[in-house]
Amino acid sequence: MSLKRVIVVNKTFPQVGLDFLKKEGVKTTVIPYMDHEPESLPEIKKNINGYDGIIWNTRHRFDAEIMDLAGPQLKAVTTMSSGVENMDVKEIQKRGIPLGNVLQVLDNAVADIALGLIIAAARRFKEGIEELNRNEWKYGVQWMLGTDIANSTVGIVGLGGVGQAIVRRLKGFDVGKFLYCGRTDKPEAKALGAERVPQEQLLRESDFVILACPLTPETKNMINADCLKTMKKNAVLINIGRGGLVDQEALYVALKEKQIFGAGLDVVQPEPLPNDHPLLSLPNCFIIPHLGSSTTETRNQMAIVSAENILNAFNGKPMKYPCF
Template sequence: MIKKAKVLVASYTIPEEAIRILRSQFDVRVCEAKKDAILLNIPGVDGLFWSSHLRLDDEILDKAGPQLKAVGVMSAGYDHINTSELQRRGIKLGNTPIVLNDAVADIAVLLCLAASRRIVEARIAIEESRWSFDNGTQWMLGQEISESTVGIVGLGGVGVTIVRRLKGFNVNRFLYTGHGEKPEGATIGAEFVGLDYLLTNSDFVFACVPLTSETENMFNARFFSLMKRTAVFVNVSRGATVNQNDLIAALKENKIFAAGLDVMTPEPLPSDHELLKLPNCVITPHLGSATKKTRENMAILTAKNISNALNGTLMETPVVW
């Protein structure tokens, strides 16, 4: 009898279809997404299904053993994975880009509209009995996305999808910046510009960059000082791309109009955090990919990446191969 390869699924909340794909081919064990449980269950596995925000560190890799051949991470971002260490050990890595673009873009647009129309501040006014028809015609005025200029920092799959979503809002101009001009930019009618130009001309700025040593704290005091005082900042990338103290200061001092954040530092955010006290900041708890369909698709793609690698074929969405 041929011995089946072993796969550890480090979470009890993975959609069942992904588990079925793996169990049809491999000896699968499932454990809690906590480090002590992972360390207990990982020795001897050939594949690892990783859906945790925990860092996949050397201790876990050492405990797994030299036979570990493949890691599938159920996320588009992989800043919590030491890719150079996986490469050194000859371990393949796959992630789940593309399948979450629609869901993340939806959250980005939601945050942009909620922040620009002062949804948090308006709800507070109702709760504090400050909603009155005596407030006049200038009460609770927000910013309009119609005829605005929208800037995308990092025109990847999510950035492109955000532009496509906003086409129906009568946006006047789309700008984007990054390492270089992209063919997708011309396809969607977006102009490639320098970062400073984008900041000084945009009414809405969307952060869509991966977290790297280059982008960590990229959105800082200088960044916010170049934005219009009427501009809205939206972050759906990673919390650590933003210098959070600088963002808080910019919001408190009205250097920018508002912010919408789906990611922050730390996560989970403490309930008494300063960001939650700001009426011009809309926050969602990292819900970008949180739809049933998207999470199922992410899980299935992760399972297929692991399956392909253990069967000697290329992962569908490889990062390290």
């Protein structure tokens, strides 16, 4: 393989990924900015021409303009995420450029976060901490009552790798029933003891509704006001997919009016969420700042898989996790 050049478009890319590429004889350039810095996108556009591979580890849109700026020699593109909602997949495919992501690598880390959110929302961690900080620690058998996971019905929207990892963990919590919905039957569902049902039934019967599906035009705002009214009064909504899966205005109303018991969110729209956003004011809405894959081991592995995707494409092999 002749000397190849790769550009990484966000400076937070883990060093292990850069070392991996260097060891394979790939010359790597890193854009010295992060997403939230105003110089980021102009710097990408100014410097992206002439590379054979791109690691698109940014939330900026990868579209026809970027591909035109990159030039016709571009042979491979990969994200450093499982989602590709910021990638113009159809345009990439039309141009015959291989596109990869990092599916499966982050399944366990995200599933761990889901479990944390379930417990935090069901047991009212946010309310308890707020009362503690206000020196309002109360007593009595009716104070700060939550809802049990044991014997509950858990509904998972999207029984992919993350959804399956969540079910495996929840098995130890003595869940009564697992439901799931999605575009197709999952062969793994039988072994996991999960039953496929229509989305409306899942929402109606579940005590915990977990969103673990990708954001697409079809899933955008899939949890809207009507869906929230369908859910149980004691239901807890967990979102570890993407913020755009939920109509947040409708969720605010549902939580404030106690149409549902609570919510635990690792993802919101936009990110970061403004500190005056109404959802942050609610005691029954537990929000964390998109920590799903945020472990050292997982992020390092994501970087290595990104590098492997690019190298495989350079060598005429299928990417480790191809998008098409």
